Amino acid sequence: MACTYFISDLHLTSERPAITRALGHFLHEYRHADALYILGDLFETWIGDDDTAPPGPEACALLARYASAGPQLFVMHGNRDFLLAGRFARASGATLLPDPVVIDLYGRPTLLTHGDALCTADTEYQAFRRQVRDPDWQANFLARPVAQRREIAAAARNMSREAVAGKREDIVDVTPEAVAALLREHGVAHLIHGHTHRPGHHIEPDGERWVLGEWGEDCYCVEANEGGNRLINYSIYQ
DSSP states (O other), X not given: OOOEEEEOOOOBOTTOHHHHHHHXXXXXXXXXXXXXEEESOSBSOOOOTTOOOTTHHHHHHHHHHHHHTSOEEEEEOOSSOTXXXXXXXXXXXXXXXXXXXXXXXXXXXXXXXXXXXGOTTOHHHHHHHHHHTSHHHHHHHHTSOHHHHHHHHHHHXXXXXXXXXXXXXXXXXXXXXXXXXXXXXXXXXXXXXXXXOOOEEEEETTEEEEEOOOOSSEEEEEEEETTEEEEEEEETTO
């Protein structure tokens, strides 16, 4: 049966090589797919396409091998890897997607988004998001030497961890009002997103919402076919 898969929040980093190996296993296991959508935060950090530090080259090689076998491959920016650009797309065989975007998922118009823009109660993060998505800010950052960018990214990552640890869970989750508004804006009743690391299936007043999980001890994906969607999780060590 024809099927499409959705994953997000792998947060690939040299500090967690098991997750990169798990990605290779996943791509081999689901190489029969029509398409694979990676909805943001494929990498823990991405400081620019000119950075050749691991696991970037290995991950690109795995994805390119997968895409060359036949499935379509789509990647969306996350809050960790919003600087993915053309060189990455060419190396991986992926098509970069806008956020949000509506696709035809076996006759079901479905809205895809990373999910961070839906966390509107976290006003501090939303201000940061606007800053780093600004083209002038990005151009200035990318003009810096790679080593300096790594230092800045490491410091920002540590600050982010401390900030999230000090916030209530409802603050860092999506807000129902933002979800409803986005569904109405795009005229759809189906939504798939990641970011919150809270995998699940939710029936909303305006439709249904599938949430992808972070890859850690377990891997998560949503499998979609003509019959509908289902959330799958399994150990990365299988």
